[in-house]
Amino acid sequence: MAAAADGGTHLSGSVLIIGTGLLGTSIGLGLSARGADVVLSDLSPSTEAVARDIGAGRLLSTAGEGFEPALVVVAAPPDVTAPLAAAALKDWPAAVVVDIASVKSAVLADLRERDADLSRYVGTHPMAGREKSGPVAARAELFNGMPWVICPPEEAAPDAVRCAEALAFDLGAVVSRMSAEEHDASVALTSHLPQVMASLVASRLQETPPQSLALSGNGLRDVTRIAASDPNLWVQILSGNAGRLVPILHGVREDLNRLIRTLEDPVADGARLDMAQLIAEGNAGQARIPGKHGGPAQTFVSFTVLVDDTPGQIGRLLTEIGEIGVNLEDLRLEHASGRQVGRAEISVLPGRVNDLVSELSARGWKVVQ
Amino acid sequence: MAAAADGGTHLSGSVLIIGTGLLGTSIGLGLSARGADVVLSDLSPSTEAVARDIGAGRLLSTAGEGFEPALVVVAAPPDVTAPLAAAALKDWPAAVVVDIASVKSAVLADLRERDADLSRYVGTHPMAGREKSGPVAARAELFNGMPWVICPPEEAAPDAVRCAEALAFDLGAVVSRMSAEEHDASVALTSHLPQVMASLVASRLQETPPQSLALSGNGLRDVTRIAASDPNLWVQILSGNAGRLVPILHGVREDLNRLIRTLEDPVADGARLDMAQLIAEGNAGQARIPGKHGGPAQTFVSFTVLVDDTPGQIGRLLTEIGEIGVNLEDLRLEHASGRQVGRAEISVLPGRVNDLVSELSARGWKVVQ
Numbered sequence: 001m002a003a004a005a006d007g008g009t010h011l012s013g014s015v016l017i018i019g020t021g022l023l024g025t026s027i028g029l030g031l032s033a034r035g036a037d038v039v040l041s042d043l044s045p046s047t048e049a050v051a052r053d054i055g056a057g058r059l060l061s062t063a064g065e066g067f068e069p070a071l072v073v074v075a076a077p078p079d080v081t082a083p084l085a086a087a088a089l090k091d092w093p094a095a096v097v098v099d100i101a102s103v104k105s106a107v108l109a110d111l112r113e114r115d116a117d118l119s120r121y122v123g124t125h126p127m128a129g130r131e132k133s134g135p136v137a138a139r140a141e142l143f144n145g146m147p148w149v150i151c152p153p154e155e156a157a158p159d160a161v162r163c164a165e166a167l168a169f170d171l172g173a174v175v176s177r178m179s180a181e182e183h184d185a186s187v188a189l190t191s192h193l194p195q196v197m198a199s200l201v202a203s204r205l206q207e208t209p210p211q212s213l214a215l216s217g218n219g220l221r222d223v224t225r226i227a228a229s230d231p232n233l234w235v236q237i238l239s240g241n242a243g244r245l246v247p248i249l250h251g252v253r254e255d256l257n258r259l260i261r262t263l264e265d266p267v268a269d270g271a272r273l274d275m276a277q278l279i280a281e282g283n284a285g286q287a288r289i290p291g292k293h294g295g296p297a298q299t300f301v302s303f304t305v306l307v308d309d310t311p312g313q314i315g316r317l318l319t320e321i322g323e324i325g326v327n328l329e330d331l332r333l334e335h336a337s338g339r340q341v342g343r344a345e346i347s348v349l350p351g352r353v354n355d356l357v358s359e360l361s362a363r364g365w366k367v368v369q
Numbered sequence: 370m371a372a373a374a375d376g377g378t379h380l381s382g383s384v385l386i387i388g389t390g391l392l393g394t395s396i397g398l399g400l401s402a403r404g405a406d407v408v409l410s411d412l413s414p415s416t417e418a419v420a421r422d423i424g425a426g427r428l429l430s431t432a433g434e435g436f437e438p439a440l441v442v443v444a445a446p447p448d449v450t451a452p453l454a455a456a457a458l459k460d461w462p463a464a465v466v467v468d469i470a471s472v473k474s475a476v477l478a479d480l481r482e483r484d485a486d487l488s489r490y491v492g493t494h495p496m497a498g499r500e501k502s503g504p505v506a507a508r509a510e511l512f513n514g515m516p517w518v519i520c521p522p523e524e525a526a527p528d529a530v531r532c533a534e535a536l537a538f539d540l541g542a543v544v545s546r547m548s549a550e551e552h553d554a555s556v557a558l559t560s561h562l563p564q565v566m567a568s569l570v571a572s573r574l575q576e577t578p579p580q581s582l583a584l585s586g587n588g589l590r591d592v593t594r595i596a597a598s599d600p601n602l603w604v605q606i607l608s609g610n611a612g613r614l615v616p617i618l619h620g621v622r623e624d625l626n627r628l629i630r631t632l633e634d635p636v637a638d639g640a641r642l643d644m645a646q647l648i649a650e651g652n653a654g655q656a657r658i659p660g661k662h663g664g665p666a667q668t669f670v671s672f673t674v675l676v677d678d679t680p681g682q683i684g685r686l687l688t689e690i691g692e693i694g695v696n697l698e699d700l701r702l703e704h705a706s707g708r709q710v711g712r713a714e715i716s717v718l719p720g721r722v723n724d725l726v727s728e729l730s731a732r733g734w735k736v737v738q
Contacts, residue, residue, distance in 0.1 A: 141737040186581035194592035197570050199651030206654045212555035222591040223563035227655040231648035239635035246632050263615050266608040279600035282568030285575045286596040312691025322681025331702045368510040
């Protein structure tokens with residue numbers, strides 16, 4: 001386990017959290033559970049009161065005259081992160097200040113313009129979240145096992161970087177380090193591009209007749225799942241990384257134009273070859289996405305088992321897979337349209353699939369694929 | 370259950386299957402298992418021999434002089450479906466002929482041009498498949514619980530339509546009926562659009578450095594999953610429905626241009642509002658996708674449980690959920706990058722979530738969200 005045991009932290013001294021939404025409050029809960037002294041502050045008195053009431057820490061307003069945090073975590077929306085971090089660096093001249101905004105270069109550039117003391121600043125990005133927001137949705141375990149990217153500026157002192165890493169480490173996150181530029185280039189491709197493309201697909205469904213939508217399958221559901229995102233947050237994220245995202249979208253537009261040209265005249269010379277090329281390029285890109293546990297791209301084998309949609313059926317299936325002694329690498333449930341029948345897609349290592357399929361069939365399970 | 374019991378069919382008479390790839394052979398296996406007389410034919414002698422050897426039926430070449438099918442199923446690639454269906458209507462003047470190509474209007478138009486006897490023809494589309502192809506990958510249960518759309522032309526005799534429906538019904542599919550035009554308009558939006566958008570996203574990853582791809586999360590994986598598709602098949606599908614798909618892609622291009630404009634100058638008047646509008650339009654479209662079992666859009670509540678990545682852990686969790694008496698509505702596994710820790714996202718009906726979370730926590734499970 002990378003996380004510190006409950007009751008101990010790698011951080012020392014008090015931690016001030018500015019912004020007690022989902023992420024700030026989750027950090028407070030996680031650090032408090034490990035015994036750290038956590039102090040909370042939010043523009044909204046009711047929001048910070050909720051965070052305190054659920055155990056994320058005590059309030060800054062009651063912390064008293066001599067309070068000096070060793071670490072300040074700015075956990076505010078991206079738009080106000082830089083001014084709040086600059087103010088924190090001034091207000092607490094002995095503290096390390098980290099922020100957790102999901103774009104990093106714009107925050108750093110803004111802090112440079114404000115002549116902030118960057119030796120005590122470290123930008124970070126915990127890649128965790130949930131669909132709900134606000135302190136009530138916070139969870140101490142939110143960051144457990146999730147990536148947390150640390151982006152120190154050149155000026156950052158080694159102690160400041162160690163402090164930022166200790167924060168992520170104490171919360172059980174998987175720490176990696178890169179520059180703000182590298183981070184923003186990476187998330188433009190791996191997070192912001194899929195986000196906007198999902199929205200563009202979902203947007204087309206606004207006027208679709210219900211009988212057409214009845215043919216929706218897992219393909220459409222997968223592609224559009226993240227389209228159910230908060231517009232206000234995403235405007236801040238996309239604007240904050242626009243310089244990285246625009247060239248990628250220009251590339252998408254070129255490919256889209258290429259595709260539209262082939263489809264407008266599919267019998268033209270070379271049209272079908274070009275169409276096949278576009279799909280093959282997608283194959284090549286998709287195959288590069290790393291698999292489970294950050295390892296090489298997925299090499300599991302999948303098959304499907306039909307299950308009744310009643311309580312305990314899936315549990316029984318997975319218990320039997322455990323009894324057979326095969327480790328489940330991935331699992332997805334799929335539901336038959338209009339029927340109380342489910343399909344469980346089971347992924348395992350290729351070497352185990354034949355044994356497992358025979359054994360499950362022998363136990364009476366209907367294995368489809 | 371909608372399916373006929375094993376050993377009985379709603380179809381009567383012999384069924385000839387032309388094309389013994391994944392779908393044709395799966396149809397043969399399913400009908401043979403229900404006791405039907407199935408006869409197989411494929412351009413490739415080795416392919417049809419494999420289909421016979423795994424029990425999908427007997428070969429046409431050995432069927433003898435007097436053989437007369439009651440139903441011919443053309444299960445060939447979309448490109449050759451119309452000529453094969455026209456030939457079958459001529460060769461077997463007493464038989465109903467159905468095809469299973471995933472585009473329907475182009476096949477019907479081609480058959481009209483060939484002056485085929487459309488009173489005996491019904492276009493259909495079983496919405497099932499798997500990543501593998503060929504007869505070896507075939508499964509008798511492939512269509513169980515999956516949608517199967519029946520698209521009779523105006524000229525189709527009622528008996529021919531009943532025969533096509535009996536085929537889908539015998540294989541356990543969920544039958545729906547619409548015109549070829551309606552079908553093609555529906556799948557252009559619900560299947561072909563997400564397919565090409567997934568390819569366009571995945572294509573951008575071809576040159577990405579591995580350290581950037583290491584930040585890939587479930588969002589990117591979901592959006593690009595179907596980009597791993599066969600280029601040759603998809604060229605046929607997209608070309609066959611180009612007339613429907615192109616206007617949709619024009620709409621996507623307009624939205625993409627709108628988005629690029631706002632990102633090229635995010636501080637311009639109205640840019641942020643327009644960006645928020647684009648994301649909100651995606652929210653609205655996504656919310657219209659029907660949920661499980663073809664019911665209204667999903668209204669389940671999700672939370673996450675941390676699990677060790679060892680055999681039987683997920684099974685134990687789901688068994689306990691069954692014991693608590695709550696029906697699992699959906700389940701997804703997520704794996705922590707670089708760590709042997711998994712996260713199980715559990716979806717249940719809103720009324721049951723609080724009880725379930727308290728009970729699981731009391732049993733020692735770490736509930737995250």
